[in-house]
Amino acid sequence: MSVEFIGMIHHKQGSEIRPAGPMVLDRGYIKDFAQAAEAGGFDRILIGYFADGADGFLVGALAAQYTERLGMLVAHRPGFISPPVAARKFATLDQITGGRVAMHVITGGEDSEMLRDGDVSTKEDRYARTDEYLDVLKKIWTDPAPTVDHEGRFYTIKGASTTLRCFQQPRIPIFFGGASEAAIAVAGKHADVYMLWGETHAQVRDITTRLRAEAAKYGRTMRFSLSFRPVLAPTEDEAWARAERIKQRIIELRAKAGLLTKEPANEGSKRLLAAAAQGERLDKRLWTGAALATGARGNTTGLVGTPMQVAEALVEYYDMGVDTFLVRGFDPLDDNIEYGRSLLPLTKQLIAEREGQRTAAE
Numbered sequence: 001m002s003v004e005f006i007g008m009i010h011h012k013q014g015s016e017i018r019p020a021g022p023m024v025l026d027r028g029y030i031k032d033f034a035q036a037a038e039a040g041g042f043d044r045i046l047i048g049y050f051a052d053g054a055d056g057f058l059v060g061a062l063a064a065q066y067t068e069r070l071g072m073l074v075a076h077r078p079g080f081i082s083p084p085v086a087a088r089k090f091a092t093l094d095q096i097t098g099g100r101v102a103m104h105v106i107t108g109g110e111d112s113e114m115l116r117d118g119d120v121s122t123k124e125d126r127y128a129r130t131d132e133y134l135d136v137l138k139k140i141w142t143d144p145a146p147t148v149d150h151e152g153r154f155y156t157i158k159g160a161s162t163t164l165r166c167f168q169q170p171r172i173p174i175f176f177g178g179a180s181e182a183a184i185a186v187a188g189k190h191a192d193v194y195m196l197w198g199e200t201h202a203q204v205r206d207i208t209t210r211l212r213a214e215a216a217k218y219g220r221t222m223r224f225s226l227s228f229r230p231v232l233a234p235t236e237d238e239a240w241a242r243a244e245r246i247k248q249r250i251i252e253l254r255a256k257a258g259l260l261t262k263e264p265a266n267e268g269s270k271r272l273l274a275a276a277a278q279g280e281r282l283d284k285r286l287w288t289g290a291a292l293a294t295g296a297r298g299n300t301t302g303l304v305g306t307p308m309q310v311a312e313a314l315v316e317y318y319d320m321g322v323d324t325f326l327v328r329g330f331d332p333l334d335d336n337i338e339y340g341r342s343l344l345p346l347t348k349q350l351i352a353e354r355e356g357q358r359t360a361a362e
Contacts, residue, residue, distance in 0.1 A: 003318060003351050005344050006073060006225070006326040007037045007336055008046045009063060011054035016294060017249040017330045025054050027062065033333055034063035037070055040340015041348070044071035046326060049106055051116035057089055064097040072097060073175060075104040079129045080117060083136035083150075084160040090172055091141065091164045099167040104175040104195065105130065107183065110265050127182035129154045134174065134190045136160075141171035175225070179207065179267035188214025191222050193324060197268050198228040198301035200275050201283050204320055225324035226317055227299035229290065230310050230335070230343060239304045246330050247289040254293070261295040272296035285313040290330075299326070307342035314343075315350045 013029050014020030037045050045063065047056040060072035072093070076086065094101040107130045108114045114121070121129065132152045139148050143162050150157040166172045176191035178184075184207075187194050194211055196204065208224055215222050231246065233239035254261075264270055273296045276288035287302040294300050303310045314325055327343065329335020 001318075001323050001355070003348060004043045004225075004324040005041065005339075005347075006044045006046055006324065007033075007042045007339075008048065008326060008328040008332075009033050009037070009059070010048065010332065011059050013332060015330050015332055016290065016300075017246055017253065018332070019253065029333070030059065030062055031066045033336060034066050034070060036333065036337050036340065038067045040337065041344045042070065042340065044073045044102065046073045046104060047075060049075035049077055051113055057093055060101070061093060061096065064093075064100060069100075071100045071102060073102045073104050075106050077106055077108055077117075077119075078133035079119065079121070079126065079154075082157075083133050083155060084140060084157060086133075087137050087140040087160075088164050090137075091166045094167045094172050095164075097167075101166075101168075102173040102175055104177065105134065105190075106177050107186075123180070124182060127178075127180075127186050131186045131189065134186070138171060138174075138190075141166055177268070179271055183267070184210055184214055187211060187222070188220070189218055191215075193223045193225050195225040195227065195324075195326065197272055197299040198226050198286065198303070199271060200278070200286060201316070201320065203271060203275060204317065204322065208321060223324060224322045225326060226322050227326040227328075228314075229300060229302040229330060230327050230339065231287065231302045231304045231330070232307050232310060232335075232338060232343065234306065236305050236309060239306065239309075243287050243289060243302060243304045247293050250290060250293040261293075264295055264297065269296040272301055275301070283313075283316075285310060299328075307346050311343055311346035311350055314347050315354065318351055318354075 011030065012020055012023055012026040034045060047060045049056055056074045060074050064072055090101060090103055107126050132154050136150050136155060140160055140162055146162060147159040148162055173192045174190055175193045175195055176187040177195045188211060196207060211222065231239055231243045233242050272291045275282060276292045280289050281287060285303045285305055287304045290302060291300040303313045327339055
């Protein structure tokens with residue numbers, strides 16, 4: 001089993017500790033980040049979906065222009081455009097990039113966020129719509145017939161063209177996020193890679209067991225990805241001190257902005273807060289301080305230590321069956337460069353050694 005690393009790019013520099021500037025879109029930052037990720041050995045970069053952010057298809061196309069190998073994982077909310085249109089958009093980008101595109105399906109858990117884009121559907125309806133949406137997408141991408149018809153609860157489609165195929169065959173990979181029961185049911189049917197935020201060992205074992213069982217109902221298997229915010233330093237004490245500074249900076253900036261920490265509506269955030277309720281340092285390296293300070297909005301749990309210590313922590317998750325890691329920093333570009341310099345090669349080395357030992361023992 002090989003390991004895959006994903007970074008996360010935004011359309012401009014900014015994070016919980018670095019307020020974004022007034023620039024609408026920073027082409028130079030996108031270029032620098034994408035090229036640093038490729039040089040550092042990342043396999044893909046995630047382009048997130050935000051109701052106040054730049055269009056992910058276009059950011060991905062721009063980042064691809066500046067790179068040769070790096071994959072583009074484009075976050076996508078099903079239902080905002082029709083399935084045939086989405087199928088053409090993803091297939092077009094996959095053709096333009098020579099097969100470097102994947103879709104990250106985020107159905108959406110916060111009603112307030114969905115309303116910003118005009119979606120008034122309930123959470124249950126959104127996941128039912130996602131299920132049907134992905135059925136149609138996959139059929140358009142893979143059906144040998146020249147056209148596709150579909151009659152369902154949410155979509156009626158007559159004669160959708162299958163002419164524009166993905167560069168990758170039979171189709172682009174589908175990544176999937178969401179931790180509710182409805183999300184797990186849809187992921188089991190459709191996901192190639194299921195993406196979790198960084199959780200405790202016990203939580204990861206629990207949810208991956210449930211997802212494997214769900215996928216088995218369809219005769220399928222899936223891979224798993226974890227998302228972390230690694231906090232690195234030359235010594236362990238320095239790394240934990242840096243994590244504390246990050247937490248205090250988050251608290252300071254949120255207070256200045258008048259942001260309140262509210263009870264989250266999505267299950268992923270609830271799971272992170274459930275972990276945080278056990279303490280700020282869990283499983284030796286898992287840090288929940290930023291999750292507590294933000295109400296666990298987004299992937300906010302970290303792994304703290306020296307590059308080798310954090311690499312060893314990632315390998316522990318690898319031993320549980322996780323083969324993909326999304327790592328992004330609180331200092332986005334600088335941390336991206338540092339991960340490529342130290343964390344990624346060390347983790348790959350440890351996993352190669354682990355696989356070598358297993359092969360020798362067989």
